[in-house]
Amino acid sequence: MTYREPARAAGPRVRSLVPAAGITIYGCGPDEAALVEEAVSRLGVTPTVTSAALSEATVELAAGNRCVSISHKTRITNDTLHALSEIGVQYLSTRSIGCNHLDVAYAEKLGISVGNVAYSPDSVADYTLMLMLMAIRNAKSLIRRTDAHDYRLSPTPGKELRDLTVGVIGTGRIGAAVIDRLWGFGGQKLAYDLRPRTSADYVPLDDLLRQSDIVTLHTPLTPETRRLLDQRRIEQMKPGAIVVNTGRGGLIDTEALLSALESGRLGGAALDVLEGEEGMFYADCRREPLENTNLARLQKLPNVLISPHTAYHTDHALRDAVENSLLNCLNFESWTNHG
Structure with missing residues (x-):
């Protein structure tokens, strides 16, 4: 050409x-x-x-x-x-x-x-399952210790996905692909969507938040869904629960999430997207001060995984x-x- x-x-x-x-x-x-x-x-x-x-x-x-x-x-x-x-x-x-x-x-x-x-919804669905598994096996702390040549086992054992309830918010093509993958692991699958279309158990959003050990977000970002997980809804979540977001950063009130993570009320988070990511994700910021203070706070937490909006990237x-x-x-x- x-x-x-x-x-x-x-x-x-x-x-x-x-x-x-x-x-x-x-x-x-x-x-x-x-x-x-x-x-x-x-x-x-x-x-x-x-x-x-x-x-x-x-x-x-x-x-x-x-x-x-x-x-x-x-x-x-x-x-x-x-x-x-x-x-x-x-x-x-x-x-x-x-x-x-x-x-x-x-x-x-x-x-x-x-x-x-x-x-392909499989790109994001595969990545979502990877983040879930990494979060419940304390992968961030494990990899950091191993990189520093500390090969001891974690003092806290990981969990098995079959023993957990996963709540999927939004069951369009990507959310449905996530649910398809979850069937292979066992465990309970809850879902919330205005138009039920998968084999998961559909429940009201408040019930999903109260019952789920892992909550994963797959809904579009609209004025109605902006900060869908706000302080009130995060407080409804099961103590020790994990939040996974491969949708859009604006679906979560980051300050409310940080408060719940830093207090120990939530068990962790795996975030491929973040409020205020524009101009930072996809750039080499190694030689620049990190202006997004929420990102800095999140990255300091041993139970929080961050990746730069890459779930789609296959x-x-x-x-x-x-x-x-x-x-x-x-x-x-x-x-x-x-x-």
């Missing part, structure tokens, strides 16, 4: 596939580049591809194109959406399930339709997200051209 480097000032590398087409792909990192190249070749499209995130400074890369594809890693401001509308962009596809990194209602007011993608899921984002754009073009 032939690439053309547009004449630009020094900055993020931009590749324009020849000939030009109506899609600009923003935020294409090394993990997606080969997948994009394979997908565009197979689908017969020739978009402009850039490693730069969508922002007011990079909007001009979409000039002449009606569709853009973006990553979930960067917050898209309303000023950026307005700038997109000014240059004629009519469709924005985010390579993620959630759309909480942009104001969808504002985009639609500007005449920009927004689409998300489906990708080759299969990335391939799904890239291809489905391109298909979204192609479907939009087809619909508008023939509608």
